[in-house]
Each structure stands twice: as structure tokens, then as C-alpha cells.
Amino acid sequence: MANSIIKCPQCSGDKVEMIDTNQYECQYCGTIFTGAKEPAVPQTHVPVNTCPYCGGELIMGASKCRHCGEWLTRPGQMSQPAPQPVYTQPSSYSQPASYPQQYRSPKSKVTAAILAILLGGFGVHEFYLGRTGAGVAFLLIFLCTCWLIFPMFIICFICFIQAISYLCMSDQEFNTKYN
Numbered sequence: 001m002a003n004s005i006i007k008c009p010q011c012s013g014d015k016v017e018m019i020d021t022n023q024y025e026c027q028y029c030g031t032i033f034t035g036a037k038e039p040a041v042p043q044t045h046v047p048v049n050t051c052p053y054c055g056g057e058l059i060m061g062a063s064k065c066r067h068c069g070e071w072l073t074r075p076g077q078m079s080q081p082a083p084q085p086v087y088t089q090p091s092s093y094s095q096p097a098s099y100p101q102q103y104r105s106p107k108s109k110v111t112a113a114i115l116a117i118l119l120g121g122f123g124v125h126e127f128y129l130g131r132t133g134a135g136v137a138f139l140l141i142f143l144c145t146c147w148l149i150f151p152m153f154i155i156c157f158i159c160f161i162q163a164i165s166y167l168c169m170s171d172q173e174f175n176t177k178y179n
Contacts, residue, residue, distance in 0.1 A: 011064035027085055029064045029071075109174045113163040120159025121152065129178045 006016045006024055013028035025032050049058045056067030063073040107129055115125035123138025138155070145151035166174065 006035055009035070010061040011066060012062045012068040013064070015066075026045045028066055028069060063145070105179045109169060109171070111179075112178070113166045116159045116166065117161035120162070121155050125159070125162065 005014055007014050008024075008026035008029060008031055010031040010033070011026060013026050013031040015027035017027060018026040019025050019032070023032065023034050026058060026110060049059055049060050049062070051065040051072070052058065053069065053070040054065060054068040056065055058065060058067075058072075064071050112125050112129055116130050119125070121138065121142045123135035123142070126132070126138055128134035138159075139152070141155060145155075169177070
């Protein structure tokens with residue numbers, strides 16, 4: 001015995017519920033229709049369209065996608081099917097433009113440590129490592145607190161710890177972080 005399916009004439013959805021003898025309600029678009037079961041035979045030359053929302057395959061003229069449930073046209077309004085999108089491939093590929101790389105001088109961790117110990121309060125070591133924001137912060141803190149002894153000790157202590165951390169880093173780690 002062959003399986004039979006019923007499809008909605010409005011959206012071509014195959015989820016229908018029988019509400020009365022020979023009367024059905026589409027679960028996708030809510031259309032109530034009468035119809036007889038038709039045998040489930042694969043159709044060979046049915047024009048198809050694709051849903052612009054999910055890309056699912058639809059029968060031409062369907063007003064609601066049976067895959068994602070989105071309306072292709074307003075309910076009760078039939079319109080022309082959406083034109084098929086045209087995809088083109090470029091005929092030739094070219095290499096991306098190469099730009100000369102800017103030369104960045106390698107930073108020395110020993111130099112950074114010496115600058116942190118000797119001129120750390122001014123933020124010179126931060127400027128040397130290319131971290132201008134931190135260098136400006138050190139400089140502003142120094143200028144605002146240069147007449148106070150205790151904040152200057154704190155700044156010198158921070159710079160001393162930074163110098164030790166630069167010297168304790170491996171060359172590879174230092175280069176990765178600052179070069």
C-alpha cells in the first residue's frame with residue numbers, strides 16, 4: 001500500500017491536520033482547505049525556488065517557507081516569486097597588495113631594566129618599550145607628587161619591580177611582549 005500525503009495549496013507545507021471529513025488545516029500557514037490524499041510520488045520536473053531566510057528548497061509560488069516558517073509574501077496576498085540571486089565568481093585572482101613593513105628596532109630587556117631603575121619615575125622605560133600611555137601616566141604621577149616623599153618611594157619601588165620582571169623574562173617572552 002502506497003503512502004499518501006496531503007500538501008497545503010497555499011504554502012505547499014506537508015504538516016496538515018484533519019479537522020473534519022476531507023477538510024484540513026495547514027500547521028505552517030493556518031490555511032483551511034479541502035482535499036483528497038495524493039500518492040507520495042517524487043516529482044521530477046517541479047520548478048523550485050529557495051527561501052531567502054534559510055535557503056531551504058521551496059515549490060515555486062509558495063508564500064510561506066515550510067522549513068523555517070517565514071512568510072515569503074503577506075498572508076492572503078500572492079505576488080511574483082522572488083528573483084533567483086545571481087552569484088558570480090571573479091574571473092581572476094590577484095595577490096593582495098604588499099606594503100613595506102615598518103622597521104621596528106628590537107628592544108633590549110637589559111636597557112629597559114636600567115631605564116626603569118635610573119629614570120623609572122619619569123616613565124622613560126615605558127616610552128622605550130613603546131607603551132606611551134603608561135609612560136605618560138608615570139610622568140604625570142611624578143609631576144603631581146614630586147614634592148611628596150612617600151609617593152616617590154612607591155613609584156621607585158614599582159619601577160624596581162618592573163626592572164626585575166624584565167630581567168627575569170626569557171628572551172622569547174620579552175620579544176613576544178615588547179618587540
